[in-house]
Amino acid sequence: MSSKDFYRAFEDKHRGSRELIINRISVYMPFLLIxxxxxxxxxxxxxxxxxxxWLELLTKNNISAKGVDLDEGMLKACKDLNLNAIHDxxxxxxxxxxxxxLICVSAFHVVEHISFENLQILVEExxxxxxxxxxxxxETPNPENIKVATENFYLDPTHIKPIPSALLTFLPEFYGYxxxxxxxxxxxxxxxxxxxxxxxxxxxxxSPDYAIIAQKExxxxxxxxxxxxFKKDFGLSLHNLASRFENRLLSMEQKATQAEQKATQAExKATQAEQKATQAEQKAxxxxEKAIQVEHNYHLILNSNSWxxxxxxxxxxxxxxxxxxxxxxxxxxxxxxxxxxxxxxxLISLKSYIYANxxxxxxxxxxxxxxxxxxxxxxxxxxxxxxxNNISSLSSRANEIYNNLKKQQKNNEGL
Numbered sequence: 001m002s003s004k005d006f007y008r009a010f011e012d013k014h015r016g017s018r019e020l021i022i023n024r025i026s027v028y029m030p031f032l033l034i035x036x037x038x039x040x041x042x043x044x045x046x047x048x049x050x051x052x053x054w055l056e057l058l059t060k061n062n063i064s065a066k067g068v069d070l071d072e073g074m075l076k077a078c079k080d081l082n083l084n085a086i087h088d089x090x091x092x093x094x095x096x097x098x099x100x101x102l103i104c105v106s107a108f109h110v111v112e113h114i115s116f117e118n119l120q121i122l123v124e125e126x127x128x129x130x131x132x133x134x135x136x137x138x139e140t141p142n143p144e145n146i147k148v149a150t151e152n153f154y155l156d157p158t159h160i161k162p163i164p165s166a167l168l169t170f171l172p173e174f175y176g177y178x179x180x181x182x183x184x185x186x187x188x189x190x191x192x193x194x195x196x197x198x199x200x201x202x203x204x205x206x207s208p209d210y211a212i213i214a215q216k217e218x219x220x221x222x223x224x225x226x227x228x229x230f231k232k233d234f235g236l237s238l239h240n241l242a243s244r245f246e247n248r249l250l251s252m253e254q255k256a257t258q259a260e261q262k263a264t265q266a267e268x269k270a271t272q273a274e275q276k277a278t279q280a281e282q283k284a285x286x287x288x289e290k291a292i293q294v295e296h297n298y299h300l301i302l303n304s305n306s307w308x309x310x311x312x313x314x315x316x317x318x319x320x321x322x323x324x325x326x327x328x329x330x331x332x333x334x335x336x337x338x339x340x341x342x343x344x345x346x347l348i349s350l351k352s353y354i355y356a357n358x359x360x361x362x363x364x365x366x367x368x369x370x371x372x373x374x375x376x377x378x379x380x381x382x383x384x385x386x387x388x389n390n391i392s393s394l395s396s397r398a399n400e401i402y403n404n405l406k407k408q409q410k411n412n413e414g415l
Contacts, residue, residue: 006073010156021053024186025108027234029061031135031213034225035103036063039131042103047090047122048110052078055085068093091118097129105130106137109209111168112159119163123171123214133218133226136177138168139211142184144238147204165210172214178223184235185209192236197245207235347378 016024032044041064046054049067051074058065067085069075078085086093091114094105105126111119126136143149143162153162169180184207191197191205215226301307354361368375 018053022057025054025057028137030229032063032104039103042131044104045102047107049085050074052081052083052085054106054108055083056081091121094125099128100131102129103131103134108139111138111163112140124175127175127177127216130216132216133222134216136214137211139209142207142210145206145208148208168212177214178217179215181213181230183211184237185211187236196248197241202241202245205241206238
């Protein structure tokens with residue numbers, strides 16, 4: 001294999017497959033499709049066309065395109081696909097184009113290979129040859145990605161130096177383009193959705209490539225067609241990832257602070273509980289001391305000479321209270337007094353005896369009729385109450401017993 005094929009082999013290994021590259025550069029097609037509507041037959045020029053992925057994509061979308069490259073190994077891939085590509089210096093070929101003859105000038109991974117003077121010529125000459133509203137596309141490795149800036153960029157021996165997006169944006173603005181747009185490209189979709197960004201992801205998660213799209217001045221009715229695309233955000237910046245990482249650190253710090261506060265609160269509650277427990281122990285000990293003191297005093301009183309000497313008087317006091325209470329009940333003949341209970345039992349027994357001797361009952365009734373008050377007093381001894389319940393549901397035998405009891409009650413009332 002000759003040295004002419006070196007860069008072709010290098011691109012095949014390190015840049016990616018043809019299908020991968022076509023998929024990546026499809027992000028620019030919305031700009032070109034609008035330009036095709038405006039200028040149907042106009043041409044797009046790709047400087048440093050390489051293997052011709054961009055030419056192939058434009059051709060499939062019916063957009064006329066031409067590529068220029070100095071590497072014969074790269075051009076062979078274009079010729080194998082019958083793509084319109086020539087061997088020439090891209091900057092010099094650009095100078096030969098007529099004013100306002102192109103809708104797009106593209107330079108994919110070219111600007112990092114050329115001097116700053118040639119970069120200025122590329123920007124200035126593109127402005128001249130572009131139609132109103134036409135665009136200049138310059139894609140290059142993104143030095144905002146730390147790994148790209150410190151390692152991957154220098155993998156290609158033909159790279160001169162990385163170009164910051166701020167510089168590549170300023171050049172079209174300086175030469176009079178209407179507006180510019182930064183597109184950060186080829187970032188990991190997983191990192192794009194990741195919330196908990198790590199330090200490692202900050203170092204190599206920023207979009208590894210970026211592009212500047214610069215649009216030439218045009219009437220407002222043309223520029224308005226591109227407004228929505230120019231407002232869209234693309235890719236991941238270092239500021240974006242660093243902010244998300246910082247927010248994660250702040251969130252972790254807040255959680256740590258909250259956990260510390262909860263631990264402090266728990267410690268304070270534990271201290272309070274310990275203090276309360278100590279106070280309860282102290283109160284219990286104090287109560288125990290009082291109980292011991294009371295018990296001690298009680299035994300001192302029981303064992304004292306005065307308590308022993310006063311024992312006869314205490315017994316005399318108990319006896320006197322019992323005697324006075326008993327005498328009072330006897331004298332007053334109170335309902336709960338023993339004499340009254342005895343008398344009541346005697347009268348009940350006497351009543352039963354009288355009921356058993358009808359003649360004796362008649363004689364006693366005649367005597368009591370002469371003393372109405374005594375008769376009424378003796379009646380209270382009788383506790384039998386008249387039956388007032390409904391007896392309609394009683395059986396014949398129960399009804400007979402009830403009538404006999406009722407007659408006996410009337411006889412008792414005759415006393």
